[in-house]
Amino acid sequence: MSRISEIFGSMVFNDAVMKEKLPKGTYKALKKNMEEGTNLTLEVANVVANAMKDWALEKGATHFTHWFQPMTGVTAEKHDSFISPTDGGGVIMEFSGKELIKGEPDASSFPSGGIRATFEARGYTNWDPSSYAFIKENTLCIPTAFCSYGGEALDKKTPLLRSMEALNVQALRILKLLGYDDVRKVDSTVGPEQEYFLINKELYDKRKDLIYCGRTLFGAKPPKNQELEDHYFGAIKPRVNDYMAELDEELWKLGILAKTEHNEVAPSQHEFAPIFTTNNIATDHNQLAMEIMKKVALNHGLVCLLHEKPFAGINGSGKHINWSLSTDTGMNLLSPSKSPATNLKFLLFLCAVIKAVDEYQDLLRTSVASPGNDHRLGGNEAPPAIISMFIGEDLEAILNAIEKDEVYSDSKDRTMNIGVQVLPPFQRDTTDRNRTSPFAFTGNKFEFRMAGSNASISCPSYVLNTTVAEALSQFADELEASSDFESSAKALIKNTIIKHKRIIFNGNNYSDEWVIEAEKRGLLNLKSAVDAYPLYTSEKNLALFKKHCIFTEVEVRARQEIVMKEYCNLINIEALTMVDMVNKDILPAVSGYIKSLTETAIGKKAVSSEITCELEEELISNLSSLSVCLYKSAQELDNALIEVNAIENVQTAAEFYNKKVLSIMKEVRGVADTLETMTASSAWPFPTFGELLFSV
Template sequence: MVNDELQTYSLTEVFGANVFNDAAMRERLPKPAYKALKKTIDEGTPLDRDIAEIVANAMKDWAIDKGATHYTHWFQPMTGITAEKHDSFISPTSDGKVIMEFSGKELIKGESDASSFPSGGLRATFEARGYTAWDCTSPAFVKDNTLYIPTVFCSYNGEVLDKKTPLLRSMEALSKQALRILRLLGNTTVKKVITTVGAEQEYFLIDKKLHDQRKDLIYTGRTLFGAMPPKGQEMDDHYYGAFKERISAFMKELDRELWKLGVSAKTKHNEVAPAQHELAPIFNTANIATDHNQLIMDTLKKVAQRHGLVCLLHEKPFAGLNGSGKHNNWSLSTDDGQNLLDPGRTPHENAQFLIFLCAVIKAVDEYADLLRCAAANAGNDHRLGAHEAPPAIISIFLGEQLTDILEQIENNGGAKSLKQAAPLKIGVTTLPVLPKDATDRNRTSPFAFTGNKFEFRMVPSSASIAGPIFVLNTIVAEELCQIADRLEKAEDLNAEIHAVLREIVKNHKRIIFNGNNYSEEWIEEAKRRGLPNIRSTVEAIKALIDEKNIRVFEKHKVLNRTELYSRYEILLESYIKTINIEALTMIEMTKRDIIPAVIGYITKLADSINTVKATGVNADTSVQAELLQEVSSLLAELKKNLAALEKSTSEAADFSGDTYKKACMYRDDVFVRMNELRAVADKLETLVDSKMWPFPTYGDLLFNV
């Protein structure tokens, strides 16, 4: 699509044009069917089969009008990406022709091969049947001439095999417990509390021709070799810089494609590292936000290809530069539009806000291991704590105002004063006096309060946001449940609220830290406070099968013991396979690309020396000789490290014991050997003739977009 075409549309007309949203339902459905479907969406009531037939027929007609010929049940298996099987609308007729049909049964239920997706042992290979079920709370949409129907995915026996189901369950659990609190506080009109999320997406864009010359990027999504160029991100000139023309054209088409799908892409800017960018949508309910983030990642990749680019979603595509995360802005809203995490003008007097705030504080402290697990994958191990992202230690930033209120509650039993921020005077008479926020922001915090929401900044850029959000929903639901249990038994409600708040602050204030999370002093301070420092994905995954955590998931009917153990196995296997693929890629690139290139350069140096000497001129060839010696020595070291990596990879792959021990072998042995091999290869890159180096360098990749 050319730029001129991108300019000639009305945003209000194009937004949601390919979504079977409320406006489309109102237009296409009879009033009784519309009301019944809305009641199911809003209140969770079962959908009648006859209504499903009406909805299916209307949805089919709408999709066909949009050019659709097929439909698919679109689901989110444990691979972390989406899955889809396409069926056409055609149904043969007796005269040899076809008609376009789509039944309520086909809308509500689909079938897929459950044994071909990760199940962590829940399904044997011969137990193939799995089901997809329509999630009517997330609107269907048309993409690539196909009607996409958001669904959940389960096995023949009902075990959860996807990321969407526990998210929906956790949303119901949190709503149930939050309503108990609101009823105690006298709010009888709210029917539902909704988890809302805005997920900021960071990504890299590189030239496709250069990308396709690197096996590591093709197979793993990150560079396994690469020396830093003379310039990286140290000049701070890329962050918020003007878009290059090629990037601007990409972003214009990206916006249009996302807006057509109802994704409210709002903010775009250049990120810190060269070739790095960010996209942020407007908040939405958690399940729709999850679907939208999957669409964002898919659309990023597809639109990039059309512009001769490749989108990298890996957490650390380039060593030595900032990696990519996905900041999850999480909040709670009522069905009548009230934000339960909005402090208001007098937060020290706002009992409702303080109860929900303290529930979050207690949840994050007691279940820090689960939150760390929710943000864990092999790519994120490169990023967390690397002075570009939050550290692996979970803490909460509240800012001066809220911290002061909590200190008053602990010391005095209640807060009687409020720290106010003075207006911001810039010192230029022609500029207005700016209202100043109550607290600054802390970009080093993994879990920061930012005005009326919490920003969970640890989430990996390539991951589904469903996992982090269902964990957060569940643990907050548990703390609200405990608070409600106490308040419902209280003879003096106000006195008990003060007692509960004071107790939570006293027992869980250790999780609050407003300082520099990057500092060495914080690591020591966190240790003194007893906060866990879970450094690796392998270690983090164990939280899923901790008895404390199993109890909270089972209590709120989000996941059962069997489903948690299956996820434990799936995540370990994913880590193992990721590191194994990376190791095998390094071995292949070293053997088939780097070693031949280095030998070629050594031969060139030797030929140079011999050619000069053959002239009979007594010329100085010491430079060539020294370089020949250095490169030859490094080549020998490279070969030695290659052999060590091959040995450790083979041993780890052949290990048939406990999955956790196998994962530890990949972390503690294979990954260490990979880094040793890379160190030598990267040094060789700085010595070998650039024309002879076998693949594009960091300088080529980062500055040729």
């Protein structure tokens, strides 16, 4: 325990380090900036920069970088050393406040959706004091926002910070009306559960699809899959346990609150989850965690796969975003308390979330849309593409009572007694857990289960923050104009329930009946990312982002352009990889096997004309027919790629990829996977699903 306490946060310029290293006046000014958003002077920044530099040098750092999160979905960094020349040919170690506050990466080389052209290269990174600096591989990393020369946001951090400010402003308005004058800040808090696969690197290196695409494009179902349900929460294998132990240590050094780890449902699938922290820091930590997960895996001869659906036919990997609202006084605004039916504070914030999810279901769906996630959503514990909310029977009964002007009475005995005397009784939770729900209330928080494993949690977070801020804004407008707060609040809660209860569904989201019922309710069923992307720039959504200063219209349209181009690029890479694997690996391997079978048949005949060659002849015939079919399908796929690459409009191209290219890819895979089942394992050109999933 003492070792964990010693290493935790040891590579972070955190509050304890700042207290120790900074003069009292500088420390107070910096804390005020972090907590209240006040401006920092260059004088204060210079003192902070010098202290950061001295601390980093003590830890062995030689360089610094502005660490930022461009629209690529991964982080970016440009390293500069601390050295500055002196007279006589020597160097000194320097780091100024100006260097701390501002950096200048090439903005035109990152996705910008047309905001930056090659001849408009300048961009800026801007220090985010609300997220602690840290040391990674002998480099001082300074979390920053990233913007264009004109000030447009080109990253995932800036809109998140803007949304947190918007949510804080509107939540404080409601709390003031409720009499909580001591609350000065409200934060969205997040704890993202991270799912992933671990496979042998030696096998990974033999699969072009895994190398180029992060997922398998081919693979027949192995004899054993996940049907025995023996992997979930099963005993962790020694090699994986060693990986998890090293991962924990590396995360703890960076102050990441890694807490829970276990086997997931699919073979070779696992999960880790951190303790809740503020939305901005949780997002930074998750980006860091994904990078470290991959690096640590290599130390154990493993590869960490973060694709949403690495293997067809078994569970994909999600990222469950546990989201709540907390005050600087320690209140959780989504905690029902012992009497939720009469808790105005809880009911107001609950209803704000219900209203937000109902009115902006399109934005929530868009926030998690990607080609990889399209493969995952809809089964095997991944929620469907229809947005709905699970709140549990008790909360639903409370809302029904409010709607009908009835008094809610909870007379249930929640004591659980298993029927074995030695086992102590315990209290049952007030809500069950619904693994099929995209957006589930789980006691004092909501769990948004739709995000894919490799996604940044920034986009779904800023959508949640902004839409809830809008609902709270409308609530505050109405309640501030009322002379009788309590009566108005109760009426507002009732009206919100009546208007938005269609979004609440506690049943089986996988059932065919729910699809029909959801359509009756008027809920959206955006089955693919291509269906969702156009709604990003609807008039309603543009107005929302503009009102709360999250995005300008230019910034929203740029993001829409970026995600659609990314969609096209990712599927194009997969299709090209598929054609390459068919022509250079699968067809030559099958031809070689056919040759071997032919030689076997000829050898049999040479021994005796009486020996039957029926097996070889039938295999040769079937393999030959399927090989021709595969070749022609691959040619069709190649021709489709030529056709789509001539389409200039990105929306039209994305639709073509979705409807035409993916359809042909499915045909190609079907034939290839059939060939795998008929070809000798010694002849098949790359590791099978069984080898990949059961060799760790």
